[in-house]
Amino acid sequence: MEASTSERPAAAEGGVAPMVRFDRVTKRYGALTVLDDLQLDIAAGEKVAIIGPSGSGKTTVLRMLMTLERIDGGVIWVDGEPMTHMPGPGAAGSGSLVPASQRHLRQVRGKVGMVFQHFNLFPHMSALKNCMEAPVTVLGLSRKEARERGAELLSMVGLGDKLDHFPGQLSGGQQQRVAIARALAMRPKVMLFDEVTSALDPELVGEVLTVIRKLGAEHDLTMIMVTHQMGFAKEFADRVCFFYQGRIAETGAPAELFGNPENERTRQFLSAVLEAG
Amino acid sequence: MLWDWGYTWEILPVLAGAAIVTIEATLVGFVIAALLGLAFAILRMSPSAWVRLPVGGLVEFIRSTPLLIQIFFLFFVFPKFGVTLSAFTAGFLALGLHYSTYCSEVYRAGLENIPKGQWEASIALNLSPWVTFRDIIIPQAIPPVVPALGNYLVALFKETPLLSAIAVLELMQTAKILGSENFRYTEPMTLVGIFFLLLSLISAAGIRQVERWLKNRRG
Ligand SMILES: Nc1ncnc2c1ncn2[C@@H]1O[C@H](COP(=O)(O)OP(=O)(O)O)[C@@H](O)[C@H]1O
Ligand SMILES: [Mg+2]
Numbered sequence: 236m237e238a239s240t241s242e243r244p245a246a247a248e249g250g251v252a253p254m255v256r257f258d259r260v261t262k263r264y265g266a267l268t269v270l271d272d273l274q275l276d277i278a279a280g281e282k283v284a285i286i287g288p289s290g291s292g293k294t295t296v297l298r299m300l301m302t303l304e305r306i307d308g309g310v311i312w313v314d315g316e317p318m319t320h321m322p323g324p325g326a327a328g329s330g331s332l333v334p335a336s337q338r339h340l341r342q343v344r345g346k347v348g349m350v351f352q353h354f355n356l357f358p359h360m361s362a363l364k365n366c367m368e369a370p371v372t373v374l375g376l377s378r379k380e381a382r383e384r385g386a387e388l389l390s391m392v393g394l395g396d397k398l399d400h401f402p403g404q405l406s407g408g409q410q411q412r413v414a415i416a417r418a419l420a421m422r423p424k425v426m427l428f429d430e431v432t433s434a435l436d437p438e439l440v441g442e443v444l445t446v447i448r449k450l451g452a453e454h455d456l457t458m459i460m461v462t463h464q465m466g467f468a469k470e471f472a473d474r475v476c477f478f479y480q481g482r483i484a485e486t487g488a489p490a491e492l493f494g495n496p497e498n499e500r501t502r503q504f505l506s507a508v509l510e511a512g
Numbered sequence: 513m514l515w516d517w518g519y520t521w522e523i524l525p526v527l528a529g530a531a532i533v534t535i536e537a538t539l540v541g542f543v544i545a546a547l548l549g550l551a552f553a554i555l556r557m558s559p560s561a562w563v564r565l566p567v568g569g570l571v572e573f574i575r576s577t578p579l580l581i582q583i584f585f586l587f588f589v590f591p592k593f594g595v596t597l598s599a600f601t602a603g604f605l606a607l608g609l610h611y612s613t614y615c616s617e618v619y620r621a622g623l624e625n626i627p628k629g630q631w632e633a634s635i636a637l638n639l640s641p642w643v644t645f646r647d648i649i650i651p652q653a654i655p656p657v658v659p660a661l662g663n664y665l666v667a668l669f670k671e672t673p674l675l676s677a678i679a680v681l682e683l684m685q686t687a688k689i690l691g692s693e694n695f696r697y698t699e700p701m702t703l704v705g706i707f708f709l710l711l712s713l714i715s716a717a718g719i720r721q722v723e724r725w726l727k728n729r730r731g
Binding site for chain 1: 633637652
């Protein structure tokens, strides 16, 4: 990753700067360009669904924003701050950015939380402990405060009676709800969901989607979700991005994109998904 | 007379005292091996090649040179550099250092078995590398390798007679002295064998106990 220039996201006409900006972001694995010059702004509080065929780079977008992957070009901004980069030495105001240090990453990524396809709960900790670990060790909450916060969030996701259960004692749907509570306990501004229901048995999908719906309704979180549930994307998202071969092939309000897709690829993808049921 | 009971009873207390020294050297040596081995294993995972490679080289070097040479080195050569150690200290340090390299391999296997998702969840929650190791990785990596560590505890224990080479008054050295003083080796050497057998059995049982405890703790 090289030094870059990238403009601090300015307030748009509506008066708010985007919460997340991918500014000409490129990601390669060896010779394979997974994301090509990605340009994407996401407003504070916006719910964005990312759809697209397997291998189109959807997961990679989230992983870059969570700082799990380094990027090979461009700059990612979060809440008005460069995340993948930081201002170069003695460059105040010059706009020149150098790749972020570990320290800078730790400062900025606290604004982002992520829920994974395979939950990734800590198996040796109870549901409550899973939710307390980061607030205590990162935010410096007292154990009492962290316990209260964790218990409150676990009740919010419908697991108030499972605080002392270990992940191995919970169903997939319950584990995923613990994972959501665990991420929320850090009070992120942006939440990322990567196919959070695809590892679940069909009858457990609903309970997780219900929690996400509730989050969307009750909080002003910015939410970005990769999903194969087209029905949910349609109902929940403010905007849908269709990814194809590392580019956004089409983006728009769900009603437009699902009802009247302009791009041929989008049409093909949607009809294939519909056929699969 | 093949076996002299009177002599046996006479030397038993002396050997029991020496057994304490053997046990002390084993325990102190193993604590060093276990902690230093963990440190080596973690340093060998460092993202920086400046840390990873020298530590890896050191571990390989210690592991592939004989323990006896390391014992001699600490005891006879270190004083030339102004570090004078008692025989006992040189002994348990050498044991600990040598076995730390085996333990480090054991830990490495344990650490490599932690799913990638655990590291990623730790990053996503913004845990520091230190907290990630302390609270997430190590508590999951160690229980499965306790049996392997236990084997090295017993192996280390069985190598303590090497300390007789620098005249630490552990079991072997004491038995040798008793034998040469009384011109009878049968009883002291047999008793030493029995001590080692008993203590090996006891520690093996202890390790199984720890394993069971670790398993139950998870529910
Ligand atoms: N660690 C990796 N090494 C090499 N290639 C990778 C790696 N991760 C993902 N890829 C490749 O990047 C492309 C995009 O992957 P991904 O973002 O996971 O797609 P999606 O989530 O849309 O299915 C795929 O072709 C995939 O094979
Ligand atoms: Mg994916």
